[in-house]
Amino acid sequence: MNKIYLWGIVITVAMLGFTYMSVGMSEGGLNGDIVNMLTVAAAISLVVITVFVVIKYVRQMQTDTADGQLADEQWDGVGEYLNEVPKGWAIMFLLTMVWGMWYFIAGYPVNSYSQIGEYNEDVAVHNAKFEAQYASITGDRLVEMGESVFIAECKICHGLKADGIDGKAANLNQRIEAKTVKFAIENGSNNHLLGSEMPMPDRNGLFNTNTGSLITDAEIDVVSAYVANGMTGTGADVFVGTCAACHGEDGKGMEYVAPSVATFSPALVTNILNHGKKGAIGKMPAFDRLNAKQKEAVGAYITSLSN
């Protein structure tokens, strides 16, 4: 008997013994637990298979001799046999190629993940959450939401206190400033404030029905101050004569004709956010990327500032 078999048996027995001891002496030990028994069985088969395989190849190294035809070329004395490719290996190789094609074309979900797809899902989830939580809020909660949107989007020009930062943007704590009224009268206005195309004419189209002639410089100053003061003070007669036909005697505007110049309303603010605005101070860009509820909320907040 070859020494190597002897060594194989010695090592097998030693390792099995070690396994038996380490399992038997541990807490729980060799009880009937199925997982425990499976583990032990696996340990035994591992030991046996390992020893068997090692013996096989060591034997082969001891006894094997090379045969077959050598290829012509050799590299520093190392040659190559012209043997057939082993059948099992060749089949595995071809199967791997087939699997590779399947994996590339159908198996691996090449298009099942995309960054934009994840983004779209993310947006859908957020929008659904927004709908569920905020779609129906009103009153104070709407104003609160408006304030937070205002702080995120509007304060950069209108300032934290909505005062327009020293005239750099409109002061939203009052409906309208005198210079804004004056600018609109002198230059006309077409800001789609009601979502309609109808423009307000400039001073060459504004008649004062009280005097029967075009509005004058003095009248413009008076009526601008009147509107800016919240429709109080002198100038009511000019307003009635010139502006009331469209804006109403109380200045609250008429639907589809002219916006309110006396008070803010969420609808008015929403229209400004949708279309932007060009006026006495400069141009305000449209903020149509806000959603409908956010626009309504900003409207509610701005309306609450001047009430």
Place this chain on the structure above:
Amino acid sequence: MFHWLEKHPFFFAVGVFLTVAFAGLVTILPNFAQSSRPVIGTAPYSTLELAGRHVYIKNSCNACHSQLVRPFKSETDRYGHYSLSGEYAYDRPFLWGSKRTGPDLMRVGNYRTTDWHENHMKDPSGVVPGSIMPAYRWMFTNAADIDTAFAEQLTVAQFFSVPYNKPVPMRDGSTMVVKMGSSLADANVLALAEAKVIVEDMKDQDVKDAVANGKIPEIVALIAYLNSLK
């Protein structure tokens, strides 16, 4: 043949290179060519905008401001639609930036205006309390370099076929023609015409006077560039 290749390592290496290069080409190129084509609505920069872009680069605005909106809800809420690679088709070099000390400017033209930029560049903390951005007052007096902008236009039109003086498709189905001057003098005339439109919305009297006298301060070019970022 394979035994022959095995005996000739040089040709073997060439063969490997050709195989890998071909595989790379067919997997990478078609997709790359597709996505780097200009998106509809992306137009080349006009002379003044290009001069403004040079001001932007010269003052290292891209060190603090990125120009790349990532596809995250939090970013698209703030900055607008996420960036597409075709939108950078006329950016040489692109100004993606790598760090946002300030906000992203990819679409700043959508939500800031000429007069806001004027206030802001003169005194950033005056409009944005707590801003750490420095003031860029010299831009109100330094002259914009229209000549270099025109030189760049000529170069990119010739070597990269950037469509100047040709109709470019816009998102609403219309087309737009970005003009390039036929000579240096012509380019300066075009840039001045653009500058006049910008300064109408500006307040600084010195800047207005300079443009009226045919000079273009850097701030005007920069604002033209920022307004073009949409």
